[in-house]
Amino acid sequence: MLKNIRLFAGFFIIFLGINNSFAAAVNEIDVKQEPVKLLGAKEIVLTFQNELLNVMKKGQQLGFQGRYKQLEAAIIKSHDLTKIARIVVGREWKKLSDEQKVKLTGVFSQLSISAYAHNFKEYSGESFEYLSEDKTARGGVIIHTVFVLPDDKDVKFDYMLKKKGDNWRIINIIANGVSDLALKRSEYTSVLKREGFDELIAKINEKIDNYAKH
């Protein structure tokens, strides 16, 4: 009887052991997958800022095209450019044909990357500092950071992120209270209403050319 109990207990322990290690294995998979697949909103922003600083440090060697290539990868990984392009034209979006929507999203992405490649071309001791994180009512997240300039007042950079599927993506940047998305939205809707779609695309292309030249 006693033997049986011991046997049973032994099995039980073995069983538990297996069970635990199985659970541990499952946990390990979870832990391993999380950083790869599901970066938190904060990590998305910090990774992007790091890559931006790296490009700035190598800015002169890379040249415009080099900076563009590196930033393109970094921006696509961290921003929801399709959604931004859609928000930026506001209610005008639904008046566009499918072809126009594709065209707009394309040139808009090009313009956004060009603007970064043009404006962040050299490094003189700047850095980013993470401050805090806020949740918004609609399930978004705001990451508060400051851009520290060595010879000037700090600039507040607030990033607004939303989930695209399982991944957090930046949809707006607010620099010292000035919302990039709101600013662009006013501009784009105004140009669309006053001058039309073709003129908007022409203006965007002109900006892209200027950024590449200077």
Add this chain to the structure above:
Amino acid sequence: MHTFPHNKGVSTLFITLLILLTLFLAGCASTEVIEEDIAEVDVATETDPFEDFNRSMFGFNESLDTYLAEPISDAYLWVTPQFVQTGIANFFNNLKDVNVVLNDMMQGKLMQGVGDTGRFTVNSTIGLLGLFDVATEIGLEKHEEDFAQTLAVWGVPAGPYLVLPILGPSTSRGVPGAVFDTAANPASYIGLPIQVLQMLNARANAEGGLNFINEAALDPYVFTRESFLQYRKHLITDGESEITDDLLDLEDEFYDEDELSDEFETLDTNELPAEVSPVTIKGIDEQVVEKTGFQLELSSETKDFEQASDSLDGAVQSLDEATTSFEEAGDKIIQMENQ
């Protein structure tokens, strides 16, 4: 007028006239009219009802800048060594700190007021009349306060967006703000050469920002308006309290937008007939425009004129609100102190 010494210059006279005008207009305006106007503004909720007028003023300022201010400013930047430019910028910034202290106090920011008084004292003495910004080096941070912000803190609404000749972007609240700021700036009383230098310095410091607008803006008018209004809001709230609320509003709006466009995507094919009718109406409109082009041009000019006078009304209303706010301000400061 003869009571004012002659050598104090044009600006003193100008300011005195403006203040007298303010008092006069404040006396004239009846409270009933103001209440009606406020209700109207609430209904309209447009920030830029005078866009046509503002755009032409923006165009005027732009050409004034291109043909006059920019060449002179370029020459100034070319001739003057960097350390002299920095010294001059510091000098005028230091004089502005007098106004900053006044507005700190009027907004009940007493500690900040003490710090800014310290800034002015240190920079005016050790900093050799403000040529060197020693205060920032020793950790006394520069603050941006002006009378338009104080009015906002007192509860005067911004009113419509205005582009003023030469002075540029403003709101109707910004007009009494600018009058007060000019009056409270010692540079306004030093004399004409200093005021010319002050303008040169202001234009030279704006160089970077103006270049950025030229590079980035698809529509420079809208770009300037939006960034001005948003940045002012940021200054008024000191960048702290309201930012998350603002974001919430924005997000709500974007969410609605999302839903709308999602809805649209599912309805895409059914919606087509509805899309056709506005297009045909537009076509008719265009024909009308072609036929009566000249008349329309004329009427748009009178529209501009009407907008100009409307925007003046707005400014006058703000001046009026400013004076009533002055009366209430005393009570509010006492309240803040008690808190």
